[in-house]
Amino acid sequence: MRGPSLRRRTLLAGGAAFVSLPLAAQPRAAARPLVIGQVFDASLAEQDVSKDFLVGARAAWQAIQSQGGLRGRPVQHVTVETDGSAAGVRQALRTLLDNPNCVALSGTVGDPAAVQAVMALRQDNVSIAHAAPWLQNSGLEVDERTFPIFAGRQEQIAHALKSLSVMGVSEVGAVYASERESSLYQRDVAGTAAALRLKVASFRGSGDLELLGRKLGPGTPALLLFLGGTPELVQFTRGLEREARQRYVIALADVNLQTVLQMGAGKATPVIATQPVPMMGAPLSVVRRYREVLARLFDEPPAALSLAGFIAARYTFEVLNAIDGPVTRASVLAAFQRRADVDVGGYRVSYDDNRRSAGFVTQSMLTPDGRVVG
Known part of the structure; x- marks a missing residue:
């Protein structure tokens, strides 16, 4: 970058x-x-x-x-x-x-x-x-x-996909920033989506995420779950902004929405991020x-x-x-x-039987006008 x-x-x-x-x-x-x-x-x-x-x-x-x-x-x-x-x-x-x-x-x-x-x-x-x-x-x-x-990521993915299923969405795209993210998280995404009866279309980055964003055709889902870091997300959304179709990108907790905004992304593509902490407001x-x-x-x-x-x-x-x-x-x-x-x-x-306290997940959204809401 x-x-x-x-x-x-x-x-x-x-x-x-x-x-x-x-x-x-x-x-x-x-x-x-x-x-x-x-x-x-x-x-x-x-x-x-x-x-x-x-x-x-x-x-x-x-x-x-x-x-x-x-x-x-x-x-x-x-x-x-x-x-x-x-x-x-x-x-x-x-x-x-x-x-x-x-x-x-x-x-x-x-x-x-x-x-x-x-x-x-x-x-x-x-x-x-x-x-x-x-x-x-x-x-x-x-x-x-x-x-x-x-x-963890499994709970965040479940939260994000469950919110989509409640909205009546039947298909979502899963974008993996690299082969590493694909190998680590594809099973979690597929299992959670199947439990919620959501279809998943998978896309893998191989270096140039801006190019991947430009390559997504009109037939791809409007809602995309992104698995990767902040700079990779910025690259990807820059590619999406050249497409005429409106899409929404859902990222996980490793993404900083303020940095996404500072780097000039999110102006045409709304970005939603899951986070395991309370919202700023x-x-x-x-x-x-x-x-x-x-x-x-x-x-x-x-x-x-x-x-x-x-x-x-x-x-x-x-x-x-x-x-x-x-x-x-x-x-x-x-x-x-x-x-x-x-x-x-x-x-x-509050710990569960798996020795984790992992039930808290919220979502915030970076709007095209530069506000973080949620």
């Missing part, structure tokens, strides 16, 4: 801008700070997701620290960059696990890194809580170390708090992905804050393993 997407995807290149080190304004305390570790994927495919999610997480932890940390004890939020590979994630985890003050992992992002972290912690039998990762893979088995609080205290802290600390517009990072940090803090006694890796893991219901300012975490 060119233009804005290149600038956006180089924001994490240096890493330093997103490594949370001790704040100069932190109050001095005799006790050593509690360390919360966060692994983030800075690979080309995941930088957009990680950048937004990290902004929200950093905002939350800085606000927590400015208000006295954890019952007066300072909290240090440390992030470690990885490329999302198995070896890279293991190295990032080792950096954090070697720190005796690190009591929990929180908000691993994006999905490839979260998957690799779950697998590495399981294989190495590491006793540390892995809280609120951006685990979009719905089929990965969750063990007693990992505590997902966001709906929701009257929930966690959303109001997020918007206030974000405006005070960062020059960034509100976005669903950064709200997810904020909620991940706040959920981690709420569980830590409920611990009665010393805060150690063992006591923190035991607290998370209770999987108690937690109300994070109106965002309710």
Whole structure:
């Protein structure tokens, strides 16, 4: 991609801008700070997701620290960059696990890194809580170390397709940005569509998504489920805009609607995005708090992905804050393993039999006149 997407995807290149080190304004305390570790994927495919999610997480932890940390004890939020590979994630985890003050992992992002972290912690039998990762893979088995609080892709796909079936739609197109997305998500799409009695026409990208958008003829469905990232979606919609037929594109939670707008897409093709967090205008205290802290600390517009990072940090803090006694890796893991219901300012975490809290999905729409509604 060119233009804005290149600038956006180089924001994490240096890493330093997103490594949370001790704040100069932190109050001095005799006790050593509690360390919360966060692994983030800075690979080309995941930088957009990680950048937004990290902004929200950093905002939350800085606000927590400015208000006295954890019952007066300072909290240090440390992030470690990885490329999302198995070896890279293991190295990032080792950096954090070697720190005796690190009591929990929180908000691993994006999905490839979260998957690799779950697998590495399981294989190495590491006793540390892995809280609120951006685990979009719905089929990965969750063990007693990992505590997902966001709906995965399967739940998002089901929500999107169910809303279409309720509207009386009988056929939908599934657009996979690359062979990778096709191999990962085609089964979920096909199974969910069959359960809802929806026909699916599949389209696969092979490098030039703008060309794919231009190639869709008048006989293709008007409603298209897009499985890919933000820059890929922008390319695809630019191709669609050259077609006379009106279409609606439904994307999943890895897409940032504000960035789609900034990059000049969505002007002729309405884009709808599923998201496992409340909408930006929701009257929930966690959303109001997020918007206030974000405006005070960062020059960034509100976005669903950064709200997810904020909620991940706040959920981690709420569980830590409920611990009665010393805060150690063992006591923190035991607290998370209770999987108690937690109300994070109106965002309710409640685990099911699969050890996931994954029922919450909403949708927002980028309209041709540049508004995000929903």
